[in-house]
Amino acid sequence: xxxxINCHDKLHEQFQYLFEPExxxxxxxxxxxxxxxxxxxxxxxxxxIDYFPILVSGSVKVLTEDKNGDxxxxxxxxxxxxxxxxxxxxxxxxxxxxxxxxxNDTELLFIPIEKxxxxxxxxxxxRNYTFESYSIRLNELISxxxxxxxxxxEERLINYLRDKAWVNKSxxxxxxxxxxxxELHSSRVVISxxxxxxxxxxxxxxxxxxxxxxxxxxx
DNA sequence: ACATTAATTGTGT
DNA sequence: ACACAATTAATGT
Numbered sequence: 001x002x003x004x005i006n007c008h009d010k011l012h013e014q015f016q017y018l019f020e021p022e023x024x025x026x027x028x029x030x031x032x033x034x035x036x037x038x039x040x041x042x043x044x045x046x047x048x049i050d051y052f053p054i055l056v057s058g059s060v061k062v063l064t065e066d067k068n069g070d071x072x073x074x075x076x077x078x079x080x081x082x083x084x085x086x087x088x089x090x091x092x093x094x095x096x097x098x099x100x101x102x103x104n105d106t107e108l109l110f111i112p113i114e115k116x117x118x119x120x121x122x123x124x125x126x127r128n129y130t131f132e133s134y135s136i137r138l139n140e141l142i143s144x145x146x147x148x149x150x151x152x153x154e155e156r157l158i159n160y161l162r163d164k165a166w167v168n169k170s171x172x173x174x175x176x177x178x179x180x181x182x183e184l185h186s187s188r189v190v191i192s193x194x195x196x197x198x199x200x201x202x203x204x205x206x207x208x209x210x211x212x213x214x215x216x217x218x219x
Numbered sequence: 220a221c222a223t224t225a226a227t228t229g230t231g232t
Numbered sequence: 233a234c235a236c237a238a239t240t241a242a243t244g245t
Binding site: 178189193206208 | 228
């Protein structure tokens with residue numbers, strides 16, 4: 001990892017409201033910045049975690065997998081987020097039960113786990129950050145489970161499209177029905193039928209490998 | 220520009 | 233769920 005002269009300024013800019021300047025200096029001094037391209041796998045299921053990642057730019061999706069190898073999207077991570085899973089793995093030294101895949105080109109800052117305990121004691125903002133992350137991730141999970149259990153696939157599909165549009169900051173999603181089906185743990189035919197229905201209802205426009213999500217109602 | 224092929228999407232059973 | 237039809241994008245000639 002080459003030393004990045006811009007790292008310092010960039011981090012100060014990104015995290016000025018999250019961490020005190022002292023801590024950001026420590027982040028620069030101890031963290032390693034790594035770039036990932038879309039579709040790259042950051043963490044695989046069963047892998048152990050030896051660095052603590054913080055998302056500096058881009059976005060990442062977090063998935064589980066059942067024994068048949070079928071996937072299910074849990075949630076997205078955005079700038080400033082970290083994964084609660086890794087918080088767990090770092091402290092308890094267990095293996096990851098999730099897979100993390102890059103959604104949009106991403107930069108991650110990797111922190112050696114030894115530093116985490118130091119900072120927990122030294123920096124109030126770090127304590128807040130880790131607790132906040134836990135709490136946010138827990139709520140994300142609960143709401144994911146909620147829609148999973150209580151909503152029809154149609155509602156899940158709409159939620160999925162909305163979330164994806166949000167993290168991509170675009171209403172135009174470049175994705176095929178097959179990929180959607182995999183992330184929602186459904187089948188391609190079912191998704192195609194639902195998409196057709198949504199299209200007739202005027203919620204989406206679609207063409208090959210492209211879905212345009214039309215939602216203007218505030219929420 | 221046209222033909223061939225592969226991938227994606229649509230529909231009926 | 234499966235099979236197949238229809239459509240579209242990609243590639244070669």
